[in-house]
Amino acid sequence: xxxxxxxxxxxxKHHDHSYExxxxxxxxxxxxxxxxxxxxxxxxxxxxxxxxxxxxALAKKGHNVLATRANLKMFQLVRKIAxxxxxxxxxxxxxxxxxxxxxxxxxxxxxxxxxxxxxxAEEAAITAEVMxxxxxxxxxxxxxxIHRLLSNSHKLKExxxxxxxxxxxxxxxxxxxxxxxxxVIAVPTSVGYGASFQGIAPLLTMLNSCAPxxxxxxxxxxxxxxxxxxxxxx
Numbered sequence: 001x002x003x004x005x006x007x008x009x010x011x012x013k014h015h016d017h018s019y020e021x022x023x024x025x026x027x028x029x030x031x032x033x034x035x036x037x038x039x040x041x042x043x044x045x046x047x048x049x050x051x052x053x054x055x056x057a058l059a060k061k062g063h064n065v066l067a068t069r070a071n072l073k074m075f076q077l078v079r080k081i082a083x084x085x086x087x088x089x090x091x092x093x094x095x096x097x098x099x100x101x102x103x104x105x106x107x108x109x110x111x112x113x114x115x116x117x118x119x120x121a122e123e124a125a126i127t128a129e130v131m132x133x134x135x136x137x138x139x140x141x142x143x144x145x146i147h148r149l150l151s152n153s154h155k156l157k158e159x160x161x162x163x164x165x166x167x168x169x170x171x172x173x174x175x176x177x178x179x180x181x182x183x184v185i186a187v188p189t190s191v192g193y194g195a196s197f198q199g200i201a202p203l204l205t206m207l208n209s210c211a212p213x214x215x216x217x218x219x220x221x222x223x224x225x226x227x228x229x230x231x232x233x234x
Contacts, residue, residue: 041067067094091122106160113142113166120222121165127226156180167191170202177211
């Protein structure tokens, strides 16, 4: 048992698995041994102080720490306890690199339909990079100007995995799926006019893709795409 600044931290061990009970959160310190990467903090719905305390608990183990859907005020508080923490405002991600991940040979290409999809794409990119992957960005190559994608077709060939982030009707994932033999991870975004239904329209388009080799994560789930791409690349 350890007395923290704002209460009592309890280390609980059960059947060879342990977690740290902060009262409001049970921090899973065994996730690295099970999954190969530490627990990631989802900040939305948490207070700034809760994010900082969970970040502290994870950082003291010496692993890399990633927090998604964070804001600047959260980062400012985290920075007080982790001086080397960094913040990517577009991705809404706070991250701390404390150990070098084993470098992965393959490259992850992240393509977006438009500029408005970049925040979700950056969440995927930062996630993949923190997990030790090489990432290349190819932004604003949607089907409304398909020549922009075709002129960069060599990048599809060079990549090991392609993450496609698109809103509106979400057709870009099917197009990319028809141009490459690499796994395509499609990320529908909530970008679009009323009939896109906050991402439901591109989600259904991607799920109904006729191009083989396309899998789909949830709406705006850049983190899930970046994580899954890293698992494939591993």
